[in-house]
Amino acid sequence: MGLAKRIIPCMDVTAGRVVKGVQFLNLRDAGDPVEIARRYDEQGADELTFLDITATSDNRDLILHIIDAVASQVFIPLTVGGGVRVPDDVRRLLNAGADKVSINTAAVFNPQVVKDAADRFGSQCIVVAIDAKQTVWGAAPKWEIFTHGGRKPTGIDAVEWAQKMQALGAGEILLTSMDRDGAKSGFDLNLTRAVSDAVNIPVIASGGVGNLQHLADGVQKGGADAVLAASIFHFGEYTVRQAKEIMQDRGIEVRL
Amino acid sequence: MIAVVDYGMGNLHSVAKALEHVAAGQTVSVTSDPAVIAQAQRVVFPGQGAAPDCMRAIDAHGLREAIQAAAETKPFLGICMGLQVLFAHSAEGNTACLGLFAGDVQHFGTELHDGAGERLKVPHMGWNNVRQTAAHALWDGIPDGERFYFVHSYFVVPEDRSIVAGETDYPTPFTCAVARDNRFAVQFHPEKSAAAGLRLLQNFVTWQP
Numbered sequence: 001m002g003l004a005k006r007i008i009p010c011m012d013v014t015a016g017r018v019v020k021g022v023q024f025l026n027l028r029d030a031g032d033p034v035e036i037a038r039r040y041d042e043q044g045a046d047e048l049t050f051l052d053i054t055a056t057s058d059n060r061d062l063i064l065h066i067i068d069a070v071a072s073q074v075f076i077p078l079t080v081g082g083g084v085r086v087p088d089d090v091r092r093l094l095n096a097g098a099d100k101v102s103i104n105t106a107a108v109f110n111p112q113v114v115k116d117a118a119d120r121f122g123s124q125c126i127v128v129a130i131d132a133k134q135t136v137w138g139a140a141p142k143w144e145i146f147t148h149g150g151r152k153p154t155g156i157d158a159v160e161w162a163q164k165m166q167a168l169g170a171g172e173i174l175l176t177s178m179d180r181d182g183a184k185s186g187f188d189l190n191l192t193r194a195v196s197d198a199v200n201i202p203v204i205a206s207g208g209v210g211n212l213q214h215l216a217d218g219v220q221k222g223g224a225d226a227v228l229a230a231s232i233f234h235f236g237e238y239t240v241r242q243a244k245e246i247m248q249d250r251g252i253e254v255r256l
Numbered sequence: 257m258i259a260v261v262d263y264g265m266g267n268l269h270s271v272a273k274a275l276e277h278v279a280a281g282q283t284v285s286v287t288s289d290p291a292v293i294a295q296a297q298r299v300v301f302p303g304q305g306a307a308p309d310c311m312r313a314i315d316a317h318g319l320r321e322a323i324q325a326a327a328e329t330k331p332f333l334g335i336c337m338g339l340q341v342l343f344a345h346s347a348e349g350n351t352a353c354l355g356l357f358a359g360d361v362q363h364f365g366t367e368l369h370d371g372a373g374e375r376l377k378v379p380h381m382g383w384n385n386v387r388q389t390a391a392h393a394l395w396d397g398i399p400d401g402e403r404f405y406f407v408h409s410y411f412v413v414p415e416d417r418s419i420v421a422g423e424t425d426y427p428t429p430f431t432c433a434v435a436r437d438n439r440f441a442v443q444f445h446p447e448k449s450a451a452a453g454l455r456l457l458q459n460f461v462t463w464q465p
Contacts, residue, residue, distance in 0.1 A: 001385050001401070001425065002370065002384065002385070002425060002426075002427070003376070003380065003382050003383070003384045003406075003426060004382055004383045004384070004403060005382075006382050006383070041450065046382065046383055071269065071270060071273055072273050072276075072277070075270075075273075075274050075277070075447060075448060075449070075450055075453060075454055076405070076448055076449075076450050077405060077445075077448050094267050094269070095269060096269070097267075097269050097270060097273065098267075099267055099270060099448060121304075121305070122265075122304045122305035122306065123379070124304055124305075124379060124381075124407045124408075125267065125304070171379060171381070171407075172381065197375075199377075200366055200375075200377055200378055201377055201378070201379065202377045202379070202381050202382070203377075223374065223375075225377055225381070225382070226382070255383040255403045
C-alpha cells in the first residue's frame with residue numbers, strides 16, 4: 001500500500017510515427033503512436049510520454065492530432081514534449097489532450113517560460129526536461145546541462161538547475177543522462193540520486209535502460225520517483241507488466 | 257446533458273473525453289455559461305492550479321451561484337481542485353472558498369518520509385490506493401484499495417467526518433473522497449485512472465441520488 005513508483009514508456013514521434021534511434025541517429029520505425037499507446041496502457045503503463053522530435057516547425061500540428069487521438073482512447077496521464085518554446089505551445093498541447101507538457105531547451109535559453117507556463121496552467125502540468133553529462137569525476141562529481149541532443153555544453157550545473165526549475169514552478173523533473181542515452185548500461189545512478197535528493201518535486205530517471213533490473217535500480221539506488229524507458233518496450237523485448245513484476249520482487253511499490 | 261464547468265482552470269478536455277467514453281447517448285458540454293449549467297442533468301466540477309486563482313476565476317466567470325445551485329440540487333462530481341474549493345477555506349494563499357462543506361484545505365508540508373526513510377515528494381503525484389471508508393453508488397464495481405491517479409500538494413480536512421467516503425495514505429491518512437446527498441467529490445483524477453476511473457465516471461453518469 002502506498003504511492004506506486006511509476007513506469008513511463010516514452011515514444012519519440014516524427015511524421016506521425018513512433019521511431020527509435022541512438023542519440024537521434026539511425027531512426028527505426030516502431031509503429032503507429034495510437035496503437036502503441038493502447039498496447040502500453042493494456043500492459044499497465046502508469047503514464048505515457050511523447051517527444052516530438054520533428055526538427056522543423058512544418059509538421060508541428062501533426063503531434064496535436066496524434067495526442068487528440070490517443071487521449072480519446074487511453075485514460076492515463078499523457079506528457080508531451082519537443083519544440084515547446086512559449087506558453088501558447090503549452091496551451092495547444094493541453095487543449096489537444098496532453099496532461100503535462102515537458103519543456104527542455106527553451107527553459108535553458110529562457111527560464112522565465114517555466115514560470116510563465118506554471119503560473120498560467122499550474123505546476124502540475126509543467127515538466128522540465130534536463131539533459132545532463134558528467135563533467136567532473138571523483139569524490140565531488142558534477143554534471144552539466146547540454147542542449148542540441150547532447151552536443152552543446154551550457155556551463156549550467158544540473159543539480160543547481162533542477163533546484164532553480166523547482167523554484168520557478170516546475171512540477172516534475174525529467175532527468176536524462178546523455179552519457180547513458182542509448183548505451184543500455186543502466187541509468188546514471190549518481191546523477192539521479194544527486195538531483196532527486198536536491199529537490200522536493202518528483203524526478204523521472206531516463207537514459208540508459210537496457211534491462212528490467214536497471215529500472216528497479218533507478219528507484220532503489222537513484223531515488224527516482226518514476227522511470228522512463230523507450231526501446232526495451234518498443235521492440236517487444238519486455239512488457240511493462242514484466243518490468244513491474246521485477247520491481248515488485250525487489251520490494252518496490254508498483255501498480256499491478 | 258452533462259455539464260463540465262469550464263472556468264479556465266486546467267485541462268477539461270481529459271474530463272470531457274473520459275465522460276464521452278462512458279456516457280453513451282448523453283451529450284457532454286464543456287461550458288462556462290451559468291444557463292447551461294442550470295439546464296444540465298448532471299454537473300462535473302473539475303479544476304487544477306492554485307486555490308486563489310480558482311476562486312478568482314469562478315467569480316470572474318460569474319459561476320459561483322450556478323456551481324452552488326448545482327451542488328445543492330443535482331448529481332454533482334467535484335474533481336481535484338473541484339473538491340478542495342467546496343470547503344470553507346484553503347491554506348493555499350489563505351483563500352476563502354465556496355463553503356459547501358465545513359472544513360479546510362491544508363498543505364502536505366515539505367519534510368515527509370516513508371517507513372524506509374526515503375523522502376516523499378510533494379506534489380503527491382502518481383497512483384495510490386483508495387480505501388473506501390463508506391459504501392457509495394460511485395464505488396460500485398471498484399475493488400476497495402484500488403489505485404487512482406493523484407497530483408496535488410494540498411488535501412481537505414472535513415469538520416464533519418461523516419462525509420468522508422475515501423482515504424489514502426501519504427504517509428498518514430488523508431481524505432480523498434467525500435459524499436453527501438447528491439454531491440460526490442474526489443481528490444484523484446478518475447479521468448486519468450484507467451479502468452477504475454472510467455468505472456467511477458460511468459457510475460456517476462447513471463447515479464440516481
